[in-house]
Amino acid sequence: MSVNFGQPIIYCPYCTSSLESRKISGRERPFCPECESAFFEDPKLAVAVVVEQQGKVALQRRTIDPGKGLWTFPSGYVDRGEPVEEAAVREAWEEVGLRVQLDRLLGLYSSPGETVALAVFVATPESGNLQSLDENDAVGFFGPDELPDLAFPNDHAIIDTWRSGENRTIETPDIDLS
DSSP states (O other): OOOOTTSOOOBOTTTOOBOEEEEETTEEEEEETTTTEEOOOOOEEEEEEEEEETTEEEEEEESSSSSTTSEEOSEEEOOTTOOHHHHHHHHHHHHHOEEEEEEEEEEEEOOTTOSEEEEEEEEEEEEEOOOOOTTEEEEEEEOTTSOOOBSSHHHHHHHHHHHHTSOOOOOOOOOOOO
16 A cells, blocks of 8 residues: 555545544544455654664764754664564665674664654674765764764664663553453
8 A cells, every 4th residue: 555654544545435534443543435444554664773883883964854964873764575684784784884783672662653663773883884875964983972963852762772781671551451
């Protein structure tokens, strides 16, 4: 089904009828009264890579929105059918020119209302040269106490978790399952 990412589905991708909202599986969801099909708007999965070298992390200054002009980790979306780990390795190569060895999963970050879930890996460079590529105009290795202005709310939490040497602690949400 092809939709504008982040925009609600308003027409059935099969018959083009206008969708209505119906309560299905405990939530209001887009529903086609003609096809009698419910649509589940799934989140998009992205990856970020904390490439560490000598106590510093690789960051890039973005030339695109969101976060244009600010710094973040090599990151991007996982393609449909692509293993998450392969996406992380690909993004490090495409965005900062480093072939990396994934060391561990640092954590999974998501928030209520967000349309993207972020899987964050810690990695070590194996080859390549840290360089500016298509989506950035500057790159560098930064220590935790010399960070530039970061682009995204999760970036500081990721740095804090990385500094602790632990993986992200997951809190079980208190939700009503009745």
